[in-house]
Amino acid sequence: MSPVGAPRWRVVVVGNGMVGSRFANDLVACLSDDEVSAVEITVLGAEEYEPYNRVLLSEVVAGKVDLAAIGLPGADDDRVTVRRGTEAIAIDRSARRVITADGAYPYDAVVLATGAAARVPDICGITDQAGGLPRGAHVLRTLDDARGIVAASVNARHAVVIGAGVLGLEVACGLAYRGVPVSVVHGGASPMDRQLGTDAGRVVEASLARLGVHTWTDARTERVRTDRHGRVCGVELRTPDDAADVPSSGAAGGANLVDIEADLVVLACGATPETGLARAAGLAVGRGVVVGDDLASPDDARVFAIGDCAEPPEGGTGLIAQGWDQSRRLAAALASAVRPREDAPVGGSTATGRLPDHRPAGTGEGDRPSMALRLATSAVVRPVAPEPEPGTPAGGAPARAAVTGVDVVRVKAVGLEIVTMGVSGAARAPEHRALTLSDPASGRHVEVVVADGRLVGATCVGAADVGADLTATYTRRVPVPADPAHLLLRPVAPPPVQAATPTQMPDQTTVCQCNGVTKGDLVACWHDGARSVADLARGTRATTGCGGCRDVVCGIADWLAAADPSDDGVRDTAASGTAGRPVLSPHPQRS
Numbered sequence: 001m002s003p004v005g006a007p008r009w010r011v012v013v014v015g016n017g018m019v020g021s022r023f024a025n026d027l028v029a030c031l032s033d034d035e036v037s038a039v040e041i042t043v044l045g046a047e048e049y050e051p052y053n054r055v056l057l058s059e060v061v062a063g064k065v066d067l068a069a070i071g072l073p074g075a076d077d078d079r080v081t082v083r084r085g086t087e088a089i090a091i092d093r094s095a096r097r098v099i100t101a102d103g104a105y106p107y108d109a110v111v112l113a114t115g116a117a118a119r120v121p122d123i124c125g126i127t128d129q130a131g132g133l134p135r136g137a138h139v140l141r142t143l144d145d146a147r148g149i150v151a152a153s154v155n156a157r158h159a160v161v162i163g164a165g166v167l168g169l170e171v172a173c174g175l176a177y178r179g180v181p182v183s184v185v186h187g188g189a190s191p192m193d194r195q196l197g198t199d200a201g202r203v204v205e206a207s208l209a210r211l212g213v214h215t216w217t218d219a220r221t222e223r224v225r226t227d228r229h230g231r232v233c234g235v236e237l238r239t240p241d242d243a244a245d246v247p248s249s250g251a252a253g254g255a256n257l258v259d260i261e262a263d264l265v266v267l268a269c270g271a272t273p274e275t276g277l278a279r280a281a282g283l284a285v286g287r288g289v290v291v292g293d294d295l296a297s298p299d300d301a302r303v304f305a306i307g308d309c310a311e312p313p314e315g316g317t318g319l320i321a322q323g324w325d326q327s328r329r330l331a332a333a334l335a336s337a338v339r340p341r342e343d344a345p346v347g348g349s350t351a352t353g354r355l356p357d358h359r360p361a362g363t364g365e366g367d368r369p370s371m372a373l374r375l376a377t378s379a380v381v382r383p384v385a386p387e388p389e390p391g392t393p394a395g396g397a398p399a400r401a402a403v404t405g406v407d408v409v410r411v412k413a414v415g416l417e418i419v420t421m422g423v424s425g426a427a428r429a430p431e432h433r434a435l436t437l438s439d440p441a442s443g444r445h446v447e448v449v450v451a452d453g454r455l456v457g458a459t460c461v462g463a464a465d466v467g468a469d470l471t472a473t474y475t476r477r478v479p480v481p482a483d484p485a486h487l488l489l490r491p492v493a494p495p496p497v498q499a500a501t502p503t504q505m506p507d508q509t510t511v512c513q514c515n516g517v518t519k520g521d522l523v524a525c526w527h528d529g530a531r532s533v534a535d536l537a538r539g540t541r542a543t544t545g546c547g548g549c550r551d552v553v554c555g556i557a558d559w560l561a562a563a564d565p566s567d568d569g570v571r572d573t574a575a576s577g578t579a580g581r582p583v584l585s586p587h588p589q590r591s
C-alpha cells in the first residue's frame with residue numbers, strides 16, 4: 001500500500017474505447033499491488049457505454065452478432081475510476097489538468113486514446129443540412145450508429161453505401177444479408193482498390209453482384225436527394241460514359257448522370273483521427289496526434305497518444321492490432337517509470353511507495369532523466385505496414401513498408417471471403433515475382449507476391465483456406481518453395497505452413513493477429529491450466545479482437561484436449577466436433 005499521505009501518481013486516460021480501456025487494464029496488470037496503489041488511473045469516456053468491440057459493429061449490422069455479445073472487459077480494479085459519458089473538453093498543460101464539464105482532473109501523465117471519427121465527405125445534401133446528417137443517412141463508427149442502421153434497414157427498400165473500401169463492403173454485404181437491395185458507389189476503379197489490384201477487384205465485384213449488391217466504380221456522388229420531410233430519397237451519381245448499365249434497383253439513366261432511388265444511405269468513407277484536444281492544447285498534430293517511438297508528444301513528455309488518434313513515426317494504421325500493441329508498450333513503460341529505481345538517489349526513490357517527483361523543469365526535476373527519455377529506452381517499436389483499412393482515413397500518409405503481419409486485412413463480410421496482406425496489385429515493384437490464379441466464374445482469385453524467397457504479399461478472394469495458410473506463411477516470414485506456384489495450389493501440393501492443422505503449425509505462428517498471440521502462447525496457457533476456448537481467451541486474449549481466429553483457436557483447443565486425455569477436456573469449443581483429432585504430444589513444437 002502507498003503510505004498514508006504519499007502522493008499518488010495520476011494517469012488520466014482520455015477515451016474509453018478499445019484502446020483506452022485496454023490501456024487501463026494493461027497498466028494495472030504491469031504493476032504490483034504496492035505499485036498499483038501508488039497510482040491513480042482515471043478513464044474519461046465520452047460514450048455512455050461500457051467499452052465494446054467496435055470491430056464487430058459491421059457484424060452487428062449484418063445481424064451475425066448480437067449487441068449484447070460485443071462488450072469488452074472493463075477495468076476490474078478499484079483503483080481505476082471510469083467516468084462514462086464524460087467528455088474531455090480541454091487539456092490545460094500548464095496546470096496539468098484535463099477539463100470536463102463536470103470538473104478538472106489533475107494528471108502526472110495523460111494518455112490520449114480518443115480514436116477516430118467517421119469521415120463525412122463534402123456531398124451536396126449531406127454536409128449542407130442544418131442539424132447534421134439528413135434522416136436516412138448514417139455513418140458506422142459507434143454502437144449508436146450500428147443501432148440506427150439496423151433500425152433503418154427494417155423498412156428500407158433500397159440502400160446506397162458510399163465507399164467500397166473494407167468497411168463499405170462489410171456494410172453492403174450485411175445489409176444484403178438482411179434482405180435489403182444495395183448499391184455501392186465507389187470513386188476508385190474497383191472495390192477495395194487500396195488493398196486489391198484491379199483483377200482481384202473485378203472478382204469481388206462479380207461476387208458482390210451474386211449477393212445482390214450492385215457496384216458503381218469510378219463514380220462520383222453528386223448529391224444525396226431528400227424529400228420535403230428532410231428524409232433521404234435518392235442519390236445522384238456521375239459515372240464514366242461507358243457505365244450506362246442501370247441496376248434493377250429503380251435507377252434511371254441519363255447521359256452519365258445516374259439517379260438511384262434510396263431511402264437508406266451509409267457513408268463508408270474512412271475515418272479521421274480525433275485530434276481536437278491535442279491541437280487546442282498546442283501539441284503537434286498531423287493526420288493524428290504526433291508521437292515519437294516512445295508514444296509521447298514531442299511537445300510535452302507528459303502527454304501520450306495511442307490507438308487510432310495517434311500518429312507514430314511509422315504511421316497510423318487504423319487497425320486494432322497497432323493500438324493494442326501501443327497500449328502494451330506504453331503500460332510497460334509507464335509502469336517502469338513508477339517503479340522504484342535501484343540507482344535512484346536517496347530520497348528520490350519510490351522504494352517506500354513514494355512516487356517519483358514529476359515537478360516541471362526548473363523546480364528540481366533536473367537531476368533525473370525526463371519521463372520521455374526513460375520511456376524511449378524501454379519502448380519497443382514494431383514496424384507497421386502501409387495502407388490500412390478499415391477505419392483508415394482516406395488519404396492517410398503512406399507508412400513504412402514492412403512485413404510483420406500487422407497489415408493483414410481480413411474482410412468480415414457475410415458471403416465474401418477476402419484476406420490481403422503486404423504488397424498486391426499495382427503496388428508491386430519490379431523485383432517482386434507475382435503469381436496469380438484467377439477464376440472469376442467461381443469468385444476465386446489468389447495472388448502471391450514473392451521477393452528474396454519470402455512471401456511479401458498475398459491476396460485471397462473466395463479462398464479462405466488458402467488465405468489462412470498464406471497468412472501464416474506471411475506473418476512467420478518462412479522461406480517459400482522454390483516454385484511459388486506451390487503456394488497457390490494447396491490441394492495439389494501442401495504449403496510449408498498448414499495454418500488449419502495445429503499438429504503441423506509451428507509454435508511461432510501468430511494465431512490472433514489483433515492481440516499478437518502465437519500458437520506457442522496458447523499451448524503455454526493450456527499447460528498453465530486453461531481447459532477451454534474461453535479460458536484461452538481469458539489467458540491470452542486470443543479471439544477477443546476481430547474474432548477471425550476463433551476457428552483456429554477452437555481447433556488448437558480440440559487438439560490439446562485430445563492429446564492429453566487425462567484432462568477434463570474442452571468444455572466450450574465450437575470446434576469440439578472436429579474430425580480426425582490428432583494424437584500427438586501437446587508440448588510445444590519448434591520449427
Ligand SMILES: Cc1cc2nc3c(=O)[nH]c(=O)nc-3n(C[C@H](O)[C@H](O)[C@H](O)COP(=O)(O)OP(=O)(O)OC[C@H]3O[C@@H](n4cnc5c(N)ncnc54)[C@H](O)[C@@H]3O)c2cc1C
Binds near residue numbers: 016113114142307321
Ligand atoms: C465498423 C468497424 C469495423 C472495424 N473493423 C476492424 C477490423 O476488422 N480490424 C481492425 O483491426 N480494425 C477494425 N476497425 C478499427 C478499430 O475499431 C479501431 O482500430 C479501434 O476501435 C481503435 O480503438 P481506439 O480506442 O483508438 O478508438 P475508439 O475505439 O474509436 O475509441 C475512442 C473512444 O474515445 C472517446 N472519445 C473521443 N474523444 C473524447 C473526449 N474528448 N473525451 C472523452 N472520450 C473521448 C470516443 O467516444 C470513443 O469511445 C473497425 C472499425 C469500425 C468502425
